[in-house]
Amino acid sequence: MLQFFRNFFKSKLGVVITLVFLALIALAFASSDVANTGTFGGVSGGDRVAVVGDSKISTSELSMNVSNAVEQVRQRDPRVTVQSFIARGGIDEVLDQMLRRAAIAEFARQSGLRAGDRLIDSEILQIPAFRGPDGAFDQNAFLAAIRQRGLTEAAVRDDLAMGLLARQAVTPVAANAQLPQKLAQRYAALLLEERSGEIALLPTALYAPEGAPTDAQLKAFYQSHESDFIRPERRVIRYVTFGEEALARPVEPTEAQVAARFNRDKAQYAAKETRTFTQLVVPNEADARAIAAQAQGGKSLEAAAKEKGLATTTLGPVSQAELTTSASTAVAQAAFSAAKGAIAAPARGGLGWYVLRVDAVNKQPARALADVRGEIRDTLAAEQRRQAVDDLTVRIESELEDGRSLADVAKELKLNPVVSKPLTADGRVYGSGEPAPEQLGPVLNTAFEMDEGEPQLATLGNDSFIIFEASDITPSAVAPLAEIKDDVTLAWRRSQGNIAAKQAADRVMKRVAAGASLAQAMSEEKKRTPPPERISMTRRELTQQGQVPAPLALFFSMASGTVKKLEGRAEGGWYLVKLDKVEPGTVKQDDPIIATTASQLGNVTGDEYAEQFMAAVQAQIGSERNQAAIDAVRAQLVGNAN
Structure with missing residues (x-):
């Protein structure tokens, strides 16, 4: 159930609030590339994308949420772009979540629920981004963090209040949900239900055209599937690494320094x-x-x-x-x-x-200076080398901020900058898949956020440092047709084969409906199709498989005596699923499986209660969308990505 709430309580500022009282506003701070440009206040179509009750959702709030969602998806797949996210309906999904959350908060206010200042303060105190070096809340860190992203304290507090109101309204609905005993017994019996039938596959490859498409066909296909041919952003990284060896001259402690250290630590050398x-x-x-x-x-x-x-x-x-x-x-x-x-x-x-x-x-016995001179000298030399390196890195970092180039610093350090091959955000060389240089691993995320030609210094650990910059940035974009003609041709063949396989599946289903067996109906296709696979399985055996294949999931959700078709993954073909017989399972009233089922389905029941409650609230509060403003945000986001 927690995952359900994590997915639901997405705030307009990127705050995530769950039933265990977590607030991770830091997610919003990772998404300032679009949301803080300041251009959305005057976007065409108006500055409001929707109205929920008395609450208004602005274009800037929608853009910020979309940016935050893209960043979260990139944590799983760094190759995702704003373009591909929007092309797959991401902006509509984000807006749906915002509308629902705003409706719940509005309902909570109308019902007399409140989120007072002290409750909001307690949430702010728990946010790691607002803590100082000692781990405690730091007011200066809080103000600096929100100002850095163009937010105000009032906006952050309002956003947290909305999340807290939504939590107060929904939590009682879903908490401690219990499935009735009779219903649990019915569901437990389903685990023992046995089904038998057949599953067949009509592979796309068998139906794909062998000839090449015409130029017009290829161009039309390419234009209608542009989002499938988006190349990820690539960056060439220039960098140098250095450590103590970069110091201009060896560090040698003086006799006076050795004597001073001996006198300071005299107790350490006493008898x-x-x-x-x-x-x-x-x-x-x-x-x-x-x-x-x-x-x-x-x-x-x-x-x-x-x-x-x-x-x-x-x-x-x-x-x-x-x-x-x-x-x-x-x-x-x-x-x-x-x-x-x-x-x-x-x-x-x-x-x-x-x-x-x-x-x-x-x-x-006591040790004299002569006895420990070498030991003290080595200690001092190590300390002075570390201090010299620290002073060097502080100076270099300051100079880089003032505009000094990586090439100038490399020349001073007598180092030759290394130039990487074009890299993608997932840490691989574009086109070959080989891993990026090991030294770039700790700084790769930063390298994909920085502007071109603005070097930065970072610590690699073990007293080593790296100065790096993005020297050549190729934005994510649709690949030109001329450069990927072979890939587009293969995709066209696969698409056409998938269409033909679907038509074949329809023909096979008609033959089965007319009385033919699935194997006979398949053989009339005059293709060397794989023979149907016989299936006999209980629902409990199905659950033991972990991730259930889609054809088997369909097999256990259809009616006895029916045939259904299902598209395979990545246009791999079409499945034909035929269910011949269902043997119901039986469970005695004292069977322990009933209690286990009731416990497991309690969470699902709570989710269902919450889902129905939120849908009813949203319908009661009402909402209105401004499609022109939504389209304008979509165009602006895609434009910024380009």
Whole structure:
């Protein structure tokens, strides 16, 4: 059910709010290429794409939501473009979600529901984009983030309020939905239902024309299927990588610096003594002294402790200062006064009375400057190299922001820029599919968002850095027919073959309706079609397959004694599905499968309740679309993509 709500609560600013109180406004900040251009206020057709009750949806809100939706789809498929998204009906789907969400929020307001300032504040506090370095909410970070994307605090708060209202209205409808016992028993019986029949395929390839299309046919097909021939955006990336080796001269600490560091850390080089103990902690002084006396008299501390129902532990190696912190000053003084192998005088600590046996004494003599000069020099050199590299990268980053070119920086660093092959956003070389250079992996997303010729610096990890820029950008566009004539011809053949296969499927169905078996009807096609496959399966066996093939899904949704056709994926052909017999399943009232079914279908029932509720609300509130404005937004988005 959560996925249902994640898909539904898409806000006009890109906020996603779910039943577990998540708000991810950062999604909106990744989508500023279209939404923040400021051009939609005066788009032809008016500045409102729809009115829902008393609420108005502007052209800029629709464009922002479409941009956000494209970015989300790109997370799964980086090759998706605004053009291809819109060509497949994406803008209508986004608008439908916006209308429904606005209707629910309007209904909630009319019903007396409220989203107060404190509730909105609590949502804002949970948004990661508004947190400072310490992980807590930062007002400056909040204001900077929304201003960066051209938003106002009022707009963000209004948007969150709408999402909260919608959640308050819908959640009670769908929460804790339960399927009636009788209905659960019927659905459980369906799992045991057995179906038998046949499935056949009429492959597109068997019916595809062998000859080439005429120029007119090819051109007409190309023009009507342009969205199928969109090439992804390609970018050539120029870059250099560097680390400590780029420093102009080696970093060598001076003697004065070495001496200063030695004096600063003098305590670290002073004489040290650590000890390892066998430790026993008892609750009172009398028992502690009795056990100590036994151990001093020749009995092992472990045996003396065991007689009292106690057990010893090993402690250390620790210094006197560390033992003082963990136990007490008295315990530490007694422990470090005793000789090796001796039992220290019992002393009181934080946990009780301590009885300690000195098992080992490790004395480290003091070290002079001469003894640690090399160690300190190496430490200082490493620190100074890191600082020098940090200073270098800060300077370079500042200079890049001021307009310095990658070529100039590369020349200073005595490096030759590497030029990649044309790359696509999914990290592959265009045309060959080979992966992009490994160094570009961490910065590829940024490289596909930056403007051409504006280099940036980034950290690669392990004290290495990269300076990169997009040097040659080829926008996503429909490929010219002359360049893809062979591909278009193959697509035309496949399309024509698919049309012919569908006509063949209709002929086969007529023959079956006239009394022929599916195999006989197929054989009259005078094509070497694959023979029909016999199917005998229960619904439970079907669910165990994981992702159910479309023909089998149809097989389990049609009536007995019928034949249906179904188009295969990617114009691969047409399936003929014939259901001969259905054997109903039976379930006893005490069968555990009923409870399992009721639990599983409870979520589905809740989704259905919510869907019906929202549809009724939307019908009650009412909405009106401005098709001219919608078309104008569509044209503007596609124009910006070009």
